[in-house]
Amino acid sequence: MDDAQHPTEAAPDPLLAVEGLAASRGSVRAVRDVSLTVEAGQVHALLGPNGAGKTTTLDVVLGFCAADAGTVRVLGHDPATATGRRAIRREIGMVPQEGGHYPYLSVRETLEMHRGLRDRPRPLGEMLELAGLAHRAGRRVRSLSGGERRRLDLAVALAGYPRLLVLDEPTTGFDPAAREAMWEVIRGLAADGRGVLLTTHYLEEAQQLSGSVTVVAAGATVASGSSDGIARRLGLRSRIVLELPPDAPRLPPDLGPDVEADLEVAGDGHRLEALAADPAPLLAVLAAWSRSVGHPLDGLEVRPPSLEDSYRVLTATKDGER
Amino acid sequence: MGRILHQARYEQLVFWRNRSGVFFTFVFPVMLLVLLGLALGRGDGGPERLEFVATGVIAMGVASVAFQALAIAVAYHRDMGILKTLVATPLSPGGLVAAKVLSVGIVTLLEVAVLVVVAVVVLGIALPAQLPALLAAVVVGIGSMAALGMAVATRIPSGEAAPALTNAIYLPLVFISGVFFPIDGLPRAIEAVGTALPLHHLVELVRASYLGGTPALGWGMHHAILVAWTVAGIAVAVGGFRWEPRYASGRDA
C-alpha cells in the first residue's frame, strides 16, 4: 500500500556502501577487493575465515584504517575525511572485536560516561536492560566476567540511537541464553529501521539474523546475497527426506522421469533420500503418489542448503590461494 | 566543549581510583620533598639549600603528573582498546586529548598546591613571593609537559613499555634540569642538553617566582622556550598518534 502511494520514489541510499575496497595493515594487504551494502532495517553478516579481512573492513568503515582503493560511503559520508568521520561517529554504534573500557569505573559510570557523549542519550535503565546488565550496574568493569564485558560493549554501542551498528563478533563469549537475548536485541534494532553489519564465526547466528550475507576469503568478497541465493548460485542442492511408517504403502522403486533429483529409495520402500537443485518436481510427484495411495506424507522433510554448506564450499576453494 | 568537560570528569575518576598510579606520580614527589627536607634540614647550606630543592621538586611534580602520568595512561588506555572505543563516539579525537590534558592539568595544580603546603608547613619555607608568576609558570609548564607526554606516547609501543620508557626520559631529565643542584656544575655538554630541554626552564620560572627575583634568561625567554616545546610536542603528537593497539596504520583518526 505504501508502494501505491509513492509509486515513483527511488530506493533510499544504503546506510553503508563499500565497493571494491582494498586496505592494508602496515605492509600487509589485508583487504584486496571487498564490496558490500547495508540497507536500513537490514542485518548484514560479514563472514570469512580468521584473517580474511573482516575487522580491517570494519576499521575502514569506522575511519580507523585508510582505504588504498575503492569507495566507502557510511551514512552518506566518507570516513577518509575528518569531517566525514565526525559525522559518522555521531550516528554509529560500534562493538569492536576487542572492546576496552576503564577498569576502575563501574558499569553504571561507564554507561553514564558514554551517554554524556551522545547527542540523544538512551536512558540508562534501557541500556542496562538491553545488554542484560541490570544486575551488574554497580560493579567495577575490572571485576566483570568475559561475557559480561562483552555485554557492556553492546550497551556502550547503544548509548545513542545509532542508525548503523557495526558489530565485530559481538556474541563471542556469550552463553546460549545471552546469545539468544542478543539476537532479539539485534532483530529489534533492525525492525526499528536501523542497519546492522556484524561479523561472526557462528554461521547459525548469521542464518538466524541476516537476510543477506557477504563472504570474504583472503581479503576479497567471494559471495554475497541471501543465504538461499548464494547456495543456488553455487549449485548446492536441497535435501529431501521422506520417512514412512512401517504400515504405509511402499514407495515404488522408480518415481518416473520427472523428479529431477538424485534419489535413493531404501528401507523396503519406506525411506526416500534425495538431493535436488529444485525440490518442487519431486515434491509434486510425491504429492500425486500420496493422493493415489491415500496415505499422508507425514515424515517429509525438505532442507535447503544451509549457509554452512555454502561457506564450506566458498572458503575451501579460496584457502588454497593464500 | 560540553563533551570535553563531561569526559574530563570521568578521566578524574579514573586517575584517582588507580592507586599505584596516584602513588608513583602524585604522592612520590611529595614524599621526596618531605625526605629531602628532613635530610637537608640539619645539613650544610642552610635555608637557601632547602628553598632551592623545594622549588625544584615543585617543578618536578609538574613533570611527574603532566608528562609521566599522562604518557603512561595514554599508552595503557590505547593498549586496552579504550582510546579506540572513545574515539568512535562523537567526542572527537581532539576532544579526547583535550579531556585528558584538562584532567591531568587539574591533578597537576593540586600536586603543586600540596607541594607548596608541604614546603611551607613541614619544611618551614616562606609562602611563594610572586604567586601570579608562579601560577603562570605552572600553567605553561603543564602545557609543555602534557604536549611532550602526548608526543612520547606516540612512540611507546605498548602499555607495559610505558613506565620504563617514560622513566628513562624523566629521571635523567630531572637530574640535568637543576631540580636538586645548579646545572652549571655539570660537564659542559650535559649542561647544554639540560638547558635545551624544557624542564630546566620550568625549574627556573618556578624558582624565581616562588623565591622572588628574576630568572636567568628573563621571564619572557623561559616562557617562550616552553611554548616552543609545547608546539613541537603537539606537532609530533598530531603527526603520529595511534588510537589502536598494535596496528601501525599510521592514521590520524
Ligand SMILES: Nc1ncnc2c1ncn2[C@@H]1O[C@H](COP(=O)(O)OP(=O)(O)OP(=O)(O)O)[C@@H](O)[C@H]1O
Ligand atoms: N597490525 C597488523 N599488522 C600486520 N598485519 C595485520 C595486522 N592486523 C591484521 N593483520 C593481518 O591482516 C589480515 C586481516 O586481518 P583481520 O583482522 O581483518 O581479519 P579478520 O577477518 O577480522 O579475522 P578474525 O576472524 O580472526 O577476526 C590478516 O592476515 C592479519 O594477519
Ligand SMILES: [Mg+2]
Ligand atoms: Mg576480526
